[in-house]
Every structure is written in structure tokens, then in C-alpha cells.
Amino acid sequence: MRVVVLAKQVPDTRTVTKDAMTPEGTVNRAALDAIFNPEDLYALEQALRLKESNGCEVIVLTMGPERATQILKDSLFRGADHVILLSDSRFAGADTLATSYALATAIGKLSPDLVLAGRQAIDGDTAQVGPQIAQELSIPQITYATEISLADNCTIRVKRAIERGSEIVESSLPALVTVTSSAARPRSANARSVMRYKNFTAFEKWSVDTIGGDLNRYGSAGSPTKVRNIENIVFTAKESKVVNPDDASLENLITELIADHTIA
Amino acid sequence: MNNILVFCETDEGRVADVSLELITKARELAGKLECKVEAFLAGKSVGELAGTLGNWGVHRLFLAEHESLEFYRTLHYSKLLVSVIESERPQIVLFGATCIGRDLAPRVSSALKSGLTADCTQLEIGDYTDPKGNAYSNLLYQIRPAFGGNIIATIVNPLHKPQMATVREGVMKKEMLSKAVDVERVRIDTSSILDDTCEAVKIIDRVVEKRSIDIKSSQIIVAGGYGVGSKENFELIHQLAKVLGGEVGASRAAVDAGFAENARQIGQTGVTVRPKLFISVGISGQIQHTAGMDGSAKIISINSDPLAPIHRIADYSIVGDLNIVVPKLIEYYKKHSK
Numbered sequence: 001m002r003v004v005v006l007a008k009q010v011p012d013t014r015t016v017t018k019d020a021m022t023p024e025g026t027v028n029r030a031a032l033d034a035i036f037n038p039e040d041l042y043a044l045e046q047a048l049r050l051k052e053s054n055g056c057e058v059i060v061l062t063m064g065p066e067r068a069t070q071i072l073k074d075s076l077f078r079g080a081d082h083v084i085l086l087s088d089s090r091f092a093g094a095d096t097l098a099t100s101y102a103l104a105t106a107i108g109k110l111s112p113d114l115v116l117a118g119r120q121a122i123d124g125d126t127a128q129v130g131p132q133i134a135q136e137l138s139i140p141q142i143t144y145a146t147e148i149s150l151a152d153n154c155t156i157r158v159k160r161a162i163e164r165g166s167e168i169v170e171s172s173l174p175a176l177v178t179v180t181s182s183a184a185r186p187r188s189a190n191a192r193s194v195m196r197y198k199n200f201t202a203f204e205k206w207s208v209d210t211i212g213g214d215l216n217r218y219g220s221a222g223s224p225t226k227v228r229n230i231e232n233i234v235f236t237a238k239e240s241k242v243v244n245p246d247d248a249s250l251e252n253l254i255t256e257l258i259a260d261h262t263i264a
Numbered sequence: 265m266n267n268i269l270v271f272c273e274t275d276e277g278r279v280a281d282v283s284l285e286l287i288t289k290a291r292e293l294a295g296k297l298e299c300k301v302e303a304f305l306a307g308k309s310v311g312e313l314a315g316t317l318g319n320w321g322v323h324r325l326f327l328a329e330h331e332s333l334e335f336y337r338t339l340h341y342s343k344l345l346v347s348v349i350e351s352e353r354p355q356i357v358l359f360g361a362t363c364i365g366r367d368l369a370p371r372v373s374s375a376l377k378s379g380l381t382a383d384c385t386q387l388e389i390g391d392y393t394d395p396k397g398n399a400y401s402n403l404l405y406q407i408r409p410a411f412g413g414n415i416i417a418t419i420v421n422p423l424h425k426p427q428m429a430t431v432r433e434g435v436m437k438k439e440m441l442s443k444a445v446d447v448e449r450v451r452i453d454t455s456s457i458l459d460d461t462c463e464a465v466k467i468i469d470r471v472v473e474k475r476s477i478d479i480k481s482s483q484i485i486v487a488g489g490y491g492v493g494s495k496e497n498f499e500l501i502h503q504l505a506k507v508l509g510g511e512v513g514a515s516r517a518a519v520d521a522g523f524a525e526n527a528r529q530i531g532q533t534g535v536t537v538r539p540k541l542f543i544s545v546g547i548s549g550q551i552q553h554t555a556g557m558d559g560s561a562k563i564i565s566i567n568s569d570p571l572a573p574i575h576r577i578a579d580y581s582i583v584g585d586l587n588i589v590v591p592k593l594i595e596y597y598k599k600h601s602k
Contacts, residue, residue, distance in 0.1 A: 245584025
């Protein structure tokens with residue numbers, strides 16, 4: 001059984017500092033660490049668990065620039081069997097639809113039984129690419145997964161989060177599953193794999209020429225959405241009343257709020 | 265033709281709040297575009313909800329009723345919705361950015377090869393000129409925070425229809441019409457659209473908790489952050505909320521630390537609230553959090569750090585120890601109320 005894990009290298013938006021934005025309001029990627037998208041690590045963990053329990057082959061596929069091989073190496077350290085970088089300047093300017101088409105076309109070459117991905121990437125937070133790929137490949141999708149197991153050779157059983165609860169579903173294979181950070185914690189690198197792959201540079205690289213497909217559906221040309229403009233968020237400081245934490249001031253604040261009916 | 269279509273969800277047998285918020289917004293957009301608001305509703309037996317949608321301004325309802333539609337399943341719902349969109353050609357399709365909306369909308373967008381913008385916080389109608397100088401009028405501006413909430417992007421789909429967006433819960437107001445409109449019901453022939461391939465995914469078990477914590481509809485919210493220090497100390501937040509008749513909210517850091525339940529999380533991941541009064545206690549005020557509460561009518565910040573960004577968006581800022589300030593607020597409220 002073959003599992004393809006989709007991974008993305010993202011700027012670490014969780015530790016954004018003042019330098020993260022240029023004065024023009026665009027993202028200063030150089031000022032941010034490039035990391036393995038957190039929820040993709042949870043997807044990889046699920047794949048590695050299936051490898052342990054059922055002997056699956058785990059392939060990690062990422063689309064991005066050359067430096068995204070960093071997360072491919074990390075994947076090898078954690079136990080992936082094979083890694084692929086999908087990279088081509090013709091993908092530039094891709095929105096989620098064009099991205100999903102490129103990834104779906106690449107996945108099609110691998111004929112996996114199961115495709116796993118993080119629910120969403122922290123740079124865009126859209127959660128769109130997974131379902132878009134599933135539709136493009138005409139396979140079922142199961143989103144918000146927290147547990148995945150094989151019911152039999154051609155069926156997976158998945159526990160997934162829904163609004164205020166959870167459900168357990170079974171799906172025929174092949175299928176695509178997106179995993180959230182409520183799933184099992186990702187393992188760290190395995191010492192033996194680190195020794196084996198620390199000097200590894202022979203990454204398999206795929207381009208449009210490798211995967212084929214419709215050129216009009218890649219990159220900017222294949223992207224129906226366009227960014228009209230971007231605004232940097234600036235705190236608009238309100239006129240704040242400073243209330244001292246002494247008895248008289250606090251009592252005064254409460255009576256003021258009662259008087260203007262903010263509180264009953 | 266070329267109307268605005270809203271995907272309606274149900275919640276505990278009613279049309280979900282987020283769908284009503286979308287319909288309210290769709291009415292405003294339809295006014296500018298001189299078109300009508302339509303809705304799509306699917307379920308086992310949801311027909312009786314059709315009438316209520318007239319109060320919200322839905323002129324036409326596409327109704328899919330079938331045993332297999334009792335619970336949301338991607339393949340069933342996306343097939344039905346795609347078939348409605350293909351035959352009706354709405355210019356805009358809106359979804360709530362809920363578990364269901366965020367699962368369904370991208371599937372539908374991929375099937376139609378149309379653009380989709382996730383988690384919008386604002387929708388407007390406007391013009392656009394592309395870099396080559398081609399001008400387009402009356403496009404949907406899909407406005408959303410991106411990049412961890414550090415930027416706000418306006419997205420347009422100049423060439424492709426429908427323009428699709430998911431919209432965050434709670435950020436748009438819901439408003440009923442003073443005079444209901446007649447709802448034309450269009451029954452979808454489910455048997456001609458659904459087939460065996462939809463049954464690839466089966467629901468084996470399902471657990472849904474009743475809505476118990478509902479901070480969205482509360483007019484007063486007292487929210488605690490990591491600065492509250494411990495789960496025991498969070499009791500203070502509950503006490504203040506209780507005497508004021510409000511609900512308890514929390515920042516992500518407080519939820520991650522186990523001080524409060526997930527359902528109380530306010531911010532970009534979590535819910536968006538706009539109460540009459542928001543009292544923020546021990547929250548530093550990162551943009552990821554404030555994006556979910558800065559629409560509150562009045563904000564009181566209590567934080568011992570004078571430089572905490574939360575003070576900058578507060579109407580009343582109190583630089584002090586919450587362990588002293590909060591009990592005093594409770595005391596003075598009890599003294600002066602009634």
C-alpha cells in the first residue's frame with residue numbers, strides 16, 4: 001500500500017516580529033524562519049503509524065522552491081521512504097486551485113492508495129488545497145481527521161472533528177484525508193535515519209515536464225483569484241481612558257457603565 | 265439568473281446563524297448588483313424551514329430532501345450543489361467558514377474550476393483594473409486576513425463566475441426583514457443526481473454535544489488570557505462574568521494552557537464576537553486574538569503590563585494586578601447594581 005503525504009514549507013507566522021512586513025506592506029520572507037507546516041507533520045505522523053502497523057510505503061511530496069528540500073530531508077529523518085520536490089517557475093503565481101491542479105497531476109503519477117495532508121498551512125490558513133485535489137482526482141475526501149486506521153485492504157476508518165463533536169467514517173480507497181493538530185503528536189527525527197540521510201542531496205525533482213498536464217491550468221494562468229491589494233494591519237489606537245487600579249477609580253468605572261446601561 | 269446563492273446549514277433543526285448572517289449580507293450585495301438572493305438547503309426533511317427564509321429575504325430556495333442527506337457528507341452535498349450552480353449560474357456563491365463550509369466549498373470550486381477565497385471577514389462590491397489595464401466592474405471584493413492575521417488581502421475573481429467565498433461566523437450582522445418575501449421553492453430531483461459513487465464514505469458513528477457554551481450571542485464577555493496564570497485563578501474570570509450576566513471567553517494561549525475550554529476561544533482560530541462590553545483580563549492582545557473581538561462596542565483591558573497592545577484598542581485601560589482589580593470590580597458592581 002502506498003501513502004503520499006503532502007507537505008509545505010511555510011514562513012513561521014506564529015513568531016511574527018516587526019521586521020516580518022516590509023514598509024510597503026508585503027511579507028518580508030527573509031525575516032521569518034521557514035518551517036515544516038505544523039499540521040503536515042501530523043499528517044506525516046499518521047502515515048508513519050500506518051507504515052508501522054501495515055507496512056505502507058510513505059512518500060512525501062512538496063511543491064516549492066529548492067530550499068523546500070529542507071522539509072524533505074526532515075521527512076527522511078522522521079521515517080519517510082521516499083521524497084519528491086515538485087518545482088517549476090511555471091507554477092509561479094498559483095492560487096489554491098492552480099496549486100491543487102499541479103499537486104493532483106503529480107499525485108496521479110504515483111497512483112497512491114491514500115493521500116494525507118495537513119488540514120491547512122499557517123501562511124494562508126485556507127484549508128482548500130486538500131479538498132480541491134480530491135475533487136480533481138475524483139476520490140473521496142475526509143477532512144479534520146484526528147485518527148486514521150485501516151479497516152481492511154481497501155477501506156480506511158477515520159475519526160474526524162465536526163462542529164461541537166466528532167464522527168467516525170469509513171471510506172473506500174483511494175481517498176484523501178486532511179489531518180488536524182488534535183491527532184497524535186508527530187515524532188521527532190530518528191537517530192539512525194539522521195545518520196543515514198544527513199548528507200543526502202539526491203532529491204528527486206519533478207517539473208511540469210515530468211508530470212505533464214494542461215499548461216493553462218498551472219501558475220498564474222490557471223488561477224481564477226487575483227490579489228487586488230494588501231494592507232498591513234495597523235493598530236488604530238483608540239482614545240483610551242486610563243483607569244487607575246485604585247478603589248475610587250474602579251468604583252467610578254462601574255457606576256459609569258451602569259449609568260450608560262452597558263451593564264444592567 | 266446570475267443571482268447570489270447562499271449555502272444554508274442547519275443547526276439543531278434551525279437554519280444556522282452563520283447562514284442567516286450570509287443571507288443578510290447577500291441582500292446588501294444583491295441591492296448593489298440589482299439581483300436576488302437565493303439559497304440552497306439540503307437535509308432529510310428540511311422543507312419546513314423554507315418559509316422562515318422569506319423573513320430573511322430569500323426569493324428562491326433550492327431544496328434537496330433525501331434520507332441520505334440527513335447528515336452532511338461531502339460527495340452528496342457537492343454533487344447537488346454543483347448541479348444547481350451549473351444550471352442556475354449564480355454570479356456569487358457564499359458559504360459559512362464552518363467545518364462543513366470549509367469542506368464543501370473547495371470541493372465545489374474545484375469541480376467548477378472557479379476561484380474561492382477562504383475565511384472572508386468582509387465582502388464588498390467594487391471595480392478592478394488588472395495589471396494589463398483591463399477593467400472590470402461590479403466584482404465581489406473578498407476581504408480576508410492572511411499570513412497569520414498580519415495582513416488583510418482583497419481578492420477578486422475578474423474572469424470566472426461564480427465568485428465564491430467562505431465567510432467567518434459571527435463577523436457579519438444578521439437582520440430579519442420587516443416584511444417577509446415570498447419564497448419560491450425549487451425541488452431538486454436528488455435521485456437523478458446522487459449515485460452509488462456518493463456512498464464511498466459512510467458515517468459509522470457520530471457524537472454531537474448540545475450547544476452549551478455560546479459566547480457569540482452574549483452581550484457581555486469577560487475573557488481571560490495566559491496572564492491569568494492558572495485554571496484555579498480562571499475562576500475569577502467566571503465570577504466576574506457571572507455577576508455581570510455575561511459569558512467567559514479566552515485567548516488561544518489560555519485554552520492551550522488548559523485554563524478554558526476550546527469553545528471559549530476568541531480570535532482568528534476560534535470565534536469572532538462583538539458584544540456590548542468586552543472585559544479583557546491578562547491578555548496581551550496579539551492581532552490573532554484582537555481580530556476576533558475588536559468589533560466590541562466597549563473594551564476594558566486589565567493587564568499589569570503597561571505596554572501590552574491590548575491597552576491600545578481598549579476604551580478603558582487598567583494597568584494593574586488582575587487579582588486585585590477583578591474582585592474590586594465584582595464588589596463595586598454588587599454594591600451599585602439594582
